Amino acid sequence: MTTTAPPKRIFDPMMPRTGHYRPIPDTEDKALTAWLQGQFDEILSLSEAPPRCPHCGGGETVLATRAAHPKPVLPVFRCVACDVHFRRTTGTPLSRLKFHNLPQFIRLLSQQRPVTDAAAILGVKPVSVTRWIKRTRQWILQLDPSGHWDAKVRLGMEIRPDIVCPHCGVADQMHYRGFASDSGVRLCRCDACGRLCRLSGVLHDQGPGFVLEHRVVARPPSPRRKA
Structure with a gap:
């Protein structure tokens, strides 16, 4: 039995992490935008046509309350079978x-x-x-x-290059550290030895056919944030 590898998230290493020194360009994936907008339009629809009950899955549902402002923003439906009120977003994240x-x-x-x-x-x-x-x-x-x-989806994800430090040889310790002022090439820093290197030089040493991949890392919570 063969398993299908999950799709890979693709990142551009030349993208700045902040817009302080250079603007962050628009990298919208219009295919995702169009698909997701359609999904939101459907689930946030003001249509009064009753959907199936999210609790029992039954189709015997009726409109309970029309959409109004400020409450309810979305129409409310009632399941005749289990006598539960719900919206289209009920039971979803x-x-x-x-x-x-x-x-x-x-x-x-x-x-x-x-x-x-x-x-x-x-x-x-x-x-x-x-x-x-x-x-x-x-x-x-x-x-x-x-x-x-x-x-x-790439918004809010902190990435690190999946490469070995050319100085100390330690893996999983490299992260991006700005751009070189003279050439604008991407700089990397190793947390293990503290030395900087140019990403272009590291990729050149990998040889032809090497594909740069990234790890998504979770930033530690801010000490100022309340638990």
């Missing part, structure tokens, strides 16, 4: 999640940007963007367990 500027957030999801940059664009706190990314990715994987669409 999007339940009770409130987005701000959703179309712009969808366009940012596939871009190689830090959370702080996306938060500034959206006008919200970084913690909100982090929560939106986590819950949206959970929902995407429910819609597509193959991981094809989730592999296109």
Whole structure:
């Protein structure tokens, strides 16, 4: 029995991590944006056509409350069989999640940007963007367990090159450290020996056919954040 390898997330090593010294370019994956926008349009629809019950799966459902402002934002339905009220988002990771500027957030999801940059664009706190990314990715994987669409999400992911330090030979300790002022080439720093190297030189030493891959690392929580 053969197993299919999960889709790989592709990153550009020349992309700056912050926009302080050079602007972060738009790297939107329009295919993901179009697909995800369609999924959001469906689940956040104001249509009063009753869907199947998310609790018992039955189709004997009726409209209970029309969409209104401020509450309920989405129409509420009732299952006749189990007598439970629900919305289209009930039972999904999007339940009770409130987005701000959703179309712009969808366009940012596939871009190689830090959370702080996306938060500034959206006008919200970084913690909100982090929560939106986590819950949206959970929902995407429910819609597509193959991981094809989730592999296109890159927002808020910190990456490190999967290469060996050319100085001390230690693996899994390299991370990006800005760009060289004279040539603009990508610089890497080894946490084991503390020395810098140029990414172009490391890739040249790997020989032809080498494909640079990246590891996604989780940043440690800020000591200022309350537990």
